[in-house]
Amino acid sequence: MRIHYNLGCLLLFLLTSISTFAQSNTITGTVSDTDGMPLPGVNVIVKGTNNGVQTDFDGEYSIKASEGDVLVFSFVGMITAEITVQQATTIDATLEQNTAQLDEVVVTAVGIEREKASLGSATTTVNAEEITRGAQSNIADALKGKVAGVNISAASTDPGASSGVIIRGISTMGGSNQPLYVVDGVPINNGSAFSSSLGGGYDFGRGSQDINPDNIKSMTILKGASATSLYGSRAANGVIIITTKSGQSGKLSVELGSTSFFTRISRTPNYQSTYGQGWDFTHRLNENGSWGPRFDGTPRVWGNVVDNSQRLKPYLFQEDQLENFFDTGTFFQNNVAVSGGNENSTVRLSYSNLRQDGIYPTDADSYDRNTIGLNAQSKMGKLKISGNLNYVNTEGASVATGQGLTVLNNLLQIPNDLNINEFKDYNNKFNNISNYYTPYGITNPYFTLNEDGSAYEKERVYGALEASYDLTDWSKVTYRFGLDQYTDNTQFWTAIVDPEPGSPNAGASTVQPGSYSESTRMVKQLNHDILYDLNAEVNKDLGIQSTFGFNYNIRTSRSLAASVGSQDLFGFYSLSNSGENPQASSSESERRLYGLYNNTTLSFKDQLYLTGNIRNDWYSTLPEENRSVLYGGVNASWLFIKTFDGISDVLNYGKLRAGYGEVGVDTDPYQINPIYVSGSADNQGFGSLNFPLGGVNAYEVGNRAANPNLKPERRKEFEVGLDLEFFKSRITLDFTYYNARVENQILSLPLAATTGYTSQTANLGEISNEGIEALLKLAVFRNSRGFNWNMAFNFATNDSRLEELDERLTQVSLGGLSTTSLVALEGMPLALIEGSVPQTNDEGQIVVDSNGIPIAASTKEIYGDTQYDYTLGFTNEFSYKNLSLNFTFDLREGGLMYSRTADITRFVGNSVTTMYNDRQPFIVPNSVQQSVTDDGSITYVENTTAISRANMDDYYSATALSRNTVIDKSFLKLREVVLSYSLPSKLMDKTPLDNLSLSIIGRNLFLWTPESNQFIDPEISTFGTDLSSQFGEFSANPSTRSLGFSIKTRF
């Protein structure tokens, strides 16, 4: 808008300077707003002439006009005023705020453009400036805190890691809860490349982060089913519609942008500083824990004796032990875009490059992205052709998360008195894998960091081609083709860990034969849409806009993977570097969808709107009888501000909206028919026995039973909302209440193994989501020339519940671990964490064992749910002339999560939470011991056994006390701080540049968490970014804070 306005000013300025007519009078005056604030830059024109001027900084103007002329005062965002010149030579004008939003046009489903006023469902549009302000490289992160009812969670702050978007809560327990991303009318793939493997998880991001945020003109988020039903099943979780920038006609323009960030570790677990290395209260030099004696500062030897020598250090706590391991990460992003064209054809070409290196020393965690985008359109009479083509290349490397020999797992177990930097030279005789201080399942983290690794590479091409033809001036036909294709390749390797025979670590559990694996995927989506649009006014009051469409969508994927469980040569990683034959596997998948749909909006007197959607889909993934699914939605909006003129003094915008919609949701391919699978047996949960064996192959009856009666899921959603603006938009409120139900949840029904099967894909229950979204904006100070202060509160609650569950199921397992897990229970919030609790007797007393440590009860209990009670985003924006400061707090309250970081740091005695009673012996309060009477029955006697110092570690790792590894995930974060300065246009006029702006940006600068969280940033997860991520983290890499600056210019 501002650009447009500036051009207008310039033009008028030129015009006024050349056309000076001889007029009888010089009229002067001041133009102000209704608050009396002077308005600079108002255009003042003598109606019907080219004679015009602009008001100055004080809102004053001077123009020559004759009596009887009409002066036209116009200003962006204000209602144009006309005043006839009388005899007086002073004419002051007051301009009223224009409710410009009344005419705002929004791109809605399948590329249909509708006036915002006509939308009967909650729709939020975020413009380019807001998207790029924080210089995020990932569009999901760029939306964080900006849209009510949208929960955006980054799996981690690792370079290139994925961010998930969940709109209005969890709607499916079986499938994806991610919204559909539509770029210029074409759906794109948002699949993720991650593994939540407990022994080496990684996250190489989601498809949506291949979009360069600098190319986006606007993003519109459709939340409710009444709006999204037109997109069909894939939009059941909401839709994010992205409109990319197209070329601007006129002179060739070049945009340049550069952003740099520097990143540091932000949160590490709090360590106790009283007790050092050892176990059982004994100072043992090979222990991976801090269960030793109290620090005394005396010099003590540490580590193994090597060549008859041993190292010496004072027995003291090491401050900032973990912080010292990590270094500063970097992030550099550069963009360039060139655009130009004439009135019929425009073109825009953009390139961006992103290079990121995370906080781990070395470049073991890195992410590089290059994007090239071409966008062109041309108009030839009634025919309009447009297209865009994007090429994206990403490369990444990540440091594995989880247990075993992962770097963080090694780090977290180092006793709190050892200086981690001492291990840096991992080939040093004391530090090498043979003599590293401990044999207990971990090794030198620097060894793992440098020798193990991963590599990811993706080549992606996506784009759209569109041709539309105006049949009449009220109807057109459009064909749109979309292509999205990528190939990615993932490699992992672990080094041989083979201590020298006879060395302290020979034969330890850390011994590994090395491994190498590689997999390649090819994923393709083709999308065809044929649309017929009509837009007509039946009479003065009644208008009709209608779109008929046909959609054909094909999604295919193919993958090839191979791995080998040992390596021969150290330092070289390959499938062939092994005495074993690699294991190879391949798979392919294809699904198709036909859809036929109509969207019609009726408008009455431009104040009442009624929109109806109807769609029939045919899915390849469902049984033939259930394949065809008809659904739709209807919503209405009433722009009551136009109906009741009288209220406009207080209220300058008012809209009431309501909608109801249904969406059918299919499932993944190949879920219906029985299958036979390659012979393989589960070996104790740590391995498997796989055929072929001894030259004999095997196939077995698959464990998934057939289901020829599978039906689609059905989302039914009602919403009602109110959009209000008070006092010339000084107060803006956007409020929505919604209530959604998703019936026929397609889930894997776990079958008792005695049926011969372990699961069946079936329709099993109903989920509800009920919540409110409220966005309140306040313009505390508003002065177009001076100081401005805007505040925004973005509040949302959502209650996801499993309303009904098939009676064959008592609960649904949603992931987690075998000990502590994520489950759903009928009538309860989604999802719950369940785990072990102490066994109690009938009086509720805790039963302890002979060491005084609580015994776990045989049944687990629910600890609580994982949902936030509410989320609140709080943004402040201060600006003074060209300087602005913007900061956003993010508050999320409630919910539980599992933390393996808590678990392991408690197990090894590093955590500050292991300091109960200063580790002096204590008796578990209200505890009993069990004993057996002569007749064999069990009786309980009061427990008098205090937990000894030697058994203290067993207390903190007792299964019965697993609740302590589950923490409150509430937090308050200073999410983003942006300080920007745009060089004033006066200054810019003297340069070839059109504008230049500089920003300093801080992210995640502060984090407050409740007392129970002494461990981590509760936003991180190693279980992806969908429902299962709600469980928590399993030794996730630490989160970061970053500070950066950004510079943008255009010429």
Add this chain to the structure above:
Amino acid sequence: MKKLVNLIFISLLALTSCSDDLDINTDPNTPQEINKGLALSAAQGSITTIMGGEFFNLGGMFAQFYTQAPSAGQYDAIDQYNLDTDYANRLWTELYAGALNDLEFVLSESEDQGDTGTYLIATCLKAYTMQYLVDVFGDVPYNEAFQGSSNISPSTDEGEEIYLDLLSKIDKALASYKGNNINSDVGQQDLIFAADMDKWVQFANTLKLKLYSRMSNTDQANSAAVTTLLSEGNFLTENASFTAFTDATSKRNPYYEVQIQALGDVNDVASNSLLEFYTRNNDPRLERVFKPNTEGEYIGIEQGIGILAEPYGGYQAQEFARPDIQPTTPVYLMSLPESSFLQAEAYARYGSSEQAQEKYEEGVIRSFELYGLSTADAMDLISPDGAYAFDATADLEDQLETIINQKWAALANVNNIEAWIETRRTGYPLLVDTQDPAYEEGRRIYSLASVLPEGQIPASIYYPDNEVQRNSNLTQKPNLLQEVWWNQD
């Protein structure tokens, strides 16, 4: 409007012509049909993985061959007699939904094809597997099992009825094989006996003898049936073992693959209960069942003591002897020594002491052979003045103790779960308190880490949580002290 109608019409046309286009929901990644040979191999792989993996480890600790090492803690719960209700999830699933469901397929295919040979093989393997499920868990689903989604909550059957039905099924399969002598055509896909039907008939007979011996202290004891079996004498002439392992990921002996390769050989160390039995008797099997510590010594620890803080806190597994299992060590389903000891017990009960002695001595010799030892050493030990001499004049109970003690010592690293089951059935080797004056090294003891009330040891294990949650007709047992049918008073 006309154009609009046309457009819809064209779209509809496109749709109808494309309805076949949607028939693409058959998984291209898996075969649409398989045959009985492929499923038989898979079933044998599943049984082998449990017998040689999870059951091997559990049995090894419960039979007191191994115990949890200090400085590690993967199997604390086993030595503490404190198994979780989710402990058996994997093995239960692998046996029911893996092995047994595949065997159902093999049974149905071979019945349709009139292949009495393969039918007998599958019947034997099913009976073998069900027998272990009963012996480890007690009453389990049987008659109502394997019906897929048409019965998702199969009721349990009493162990007694399952046993009787298994015997009758084996007899039926034997009869139909003998009546219509079709040799199985699965060939090398039978990874136990390569479809040698004589061997499978022997397997069937030995398995029947085993089932009868379990029943010997119950109302169902059947001396007539046992006597008939003994008089036919057609028992195993070759170990029933799975040998198709190679030293590569997911192709190794299951115990080796997980305990030694994946978990690093840090959990299971030699229990003094077995180790000192061998050393006390100068039995060379010591050096076959266990490998020495890093100093080359055979040192074990008392059952369960590794979990306690004293006296081994900080000791590592390598400082003790550990189970000597190699990547390609076979997994024995039934072994020749086991067969001999079964016969010895049967003769002791229902035949002459001399016959019992003969089979007993044969058992010891076959055990030495199985471990690759010289039989001369065995001969010395079983000679009248040897440590393992059989007293044919002793009463039945003493003879049984001699036989079962030797059977226990012969099952180490061979069939650990069988050893544990037999200790429960017979009470041998005797279970004594370490504080008891009668205690001598090499007896079984109550694990020193036990959380159970004094004087008690597990008599079965919990049904797995997964089954209890999904099967509404199965009720969890209150504790680990519930005895299986053949052990009840």
